[in-house]
Amino acid sequence: MNAIGRTAVAVLRNGWGILLLIIVWQAWVTAMNFNAIVMPRPLGVLQDLIGFPEVYWKNAVYTIGAAVIGLVLGMALGTGLAILAWLSDVLEGMLTPLTVLFSSVPVVTIIPIVARLLGYDFSTVLAIVVIICFFPAFVFTTSGLKALPAGADDLFRVLGARTPARLLRLALPAAVPNWSVALRVAAGHAVLGAMIAEYLMGTAGLGYLFAETKSDFNMERAFGATAVAMVVSILFFAAALAVERRVKERWN
Amino acid sequence: MTAAIHVDRARKTFDLGKGKSVEALAGVSLEVRPGEFVAIIGPSGCGKSTILRLIGSLEEPTAGTVTIDGRPPRELAGAHRLGVAFQDHALLPWLSVWQNVTLPLQVAGVKPDDAKIAALIRLVGLEGFEKARPRQLSGGMRQRAAIARALVLGPEVLLLDEPFAALDAVTRRYMNIELQRIWTESRITTLLVTHGVDEALFLADRIVVMSGRPGRIIENLDIDFPRPRMPALMRTPAFHALYDHLADLLEPAAAENEPVAGGGES
Numbered sequence: 001m002n003a004i005g006r007t008a009v010a011v012l013r014n015g016w017g018i019l020l021l022i023i024v025w026q027a028w029v030t031a032m033n034f035n036a037i038v039m040p041r042p043l044g045v046l047q048d049l050i051g052f053p054e055v056y057w058k059n060a061v062y063t064i065g066a067a068v069i070g071l072v073l074g075m076a077l078g079t080g081l082a083i084l085a086w087l088s089d090v091l092e093g094m095l096t097p098l099t100v101l102f103s104s105v106p107v108v109t110i111i112p113i114v115a116r117l118l119g120y121d122f123s124t125v126l127a128i129v130v131i132i133c134f135f136p137a138f139v140f141t142t143s144g145l146k147a148l149p150a151g152a153d154d155l156f157r158v159l160g161a162r163t164p165a166r167l168l169r170l171a172l173p174a175a176v177p178n179w180s181v182a183l184r185v186a187a188g189h190a191v192l193g194a195m196i197a198e199y200l201m202g203t204a205g206l207g208y209l210f211a212e213t214k215s216d217f218n219m220e221r222a223f224g225a226t227a228v229a230m231v232v233s234i235l236f237f238a239a240a241l242a243v244e245r246r247v248k249e250r251w252n
Numbered sequence: 253m254t255a256a257i258h259v260d261r262a263r264k265t266f267d268l269g270k271g272k273s274v275e276a277l278a279g280v281s282l283e284v285r286p287g288e289f290v291a292i293i294g295p296s297g298c299g300k301s302t303i304l305r306l307i308g309s310l311e312e313p314t315a316g317t318v319t320i321d322g323r324p325p326r327e328l329a330g331a332h333r334l335g336v337a338f339q340d341h342a343l344l345p346w347l348s349v350w351q352n353v354t355l356p357l358q359v360a361g362v363k364p365d366d367a368k369i370a371a372l373i374r375l376v377g378l379e380g381f382e383k384a385r386p387r388q389l390s391g392g393m394r395q396r397a398a399i400a401r402a403l404v405l406g407p408e409v410l411l412l413d414e415p416f417a418a419l420d421a422v423t424r425r426y427m428n429i430e431l432q433r434i435w436t437e438s439r440i441t442t443l444l445v446t447h448g449v450d451e452a453l454f455l456a457d458r459i460v461v462m463s464g465r466p467g468r469i470i471e472n473l474d475i476d477f478p479r480p481r482m483p484a485l486m487r488t489p490a491f492h493a494l495y496d497h498l499a500d501l502l503e504p505a506a507a508e509n510e511p512v513a514g515g516g517e518s
Binding site: 050152154155159168169173176251252 | 329336339340512
């Protein structure tokens, strides 16, 4: 069997459920003769995806940009605050309840407030992604900084390690596995957060494309936007999962 | 170069909360001369590890004093002059053997001397495993790496807290022979906490026997077997006589806790 054949078999083995779903969907819509406004056909969606690639990739780039930049900033902010909390008990006492409070507010209700503050543009979408990604980064890193190998804390004390050495050589490396879990969680949230923000108040992006086309009853494009968003989400998740696997391998 | 340890009427009580407390050490005094190898044996919970933790600056005595060369242990730790190996090897899983051994130097801000590290790794018999990670090593090899790490700073005091307790009997005996060889080359003031009577007899210049609840010293025994000591020493009548004497001292506490114990080490 050649390489293409093997790939096809692999795709079929792992993706036959999805494929079956799409075939049943196509058959069902065709049999019931639904209007595309009620339920678009998968082939119709595919046609739109192939016919107007520019619409999709431009909005996808916008969403991916917001998700990636927001993910990086959110992870950095969460990690940075977790380190501050590690350094100071006073700060920890202040930061932990604040972040819990912040995270328990549904993000959808924050979006209009952020939009008022930052304007109805990219910066609001970005801010939402940062807020969403910040929380797992903070929580997982905070616990990771304390998840030290058995005896390591005693060892560092006997070695006369000062705070910078304890942070850089013990606590931070020890936190990496937890941090990679945070990255996986946040990566999934990042795309979702960007799309919700775009959907509610955006002017571009896959979420905006969905909201716009849906209100125009252009359901094939709305579903196309959803399909692209799914692919983007899966890619984010898979990338973060790959990072986590590599970390686990090394950290055991 | 190598330091003397003075423990003077050290008491240690641990607060258990709700107004309860437990007395781990009841006024223990202990002198360790420079270059001496002292083993502390005793039943579980007799406070032998607590003494080690006091000397290692990991605990403060509730009363009494602990000094190394007349100064508090904290100062020696702060000056990176203590070496330590615990029962759990405490190797960092994300570092290789080489990096783990070098770690104390980096913590101390000293530039590692590659030739010296290589020699130390050779000394503990881990040549060829420099790049291995702890999880790829056997239990005995991990403890060797931990001992190399304890020696890398050229410490003035070496503290060993049951470093071979998690090993099987054969590996443990082998590690004892190795430890003697390593110690003979460095002659650092060493305090070994163990519950293995044979281990203590084979390695130490002096054995301190403790009894528990609250922890106190009940015997202070000089061991003058000539060095280097060979494994054959463990089969001599003199060794057995001392072994029986020490085992008898440990007996009452063991009998209290485990009335059906077969007399062997567990």
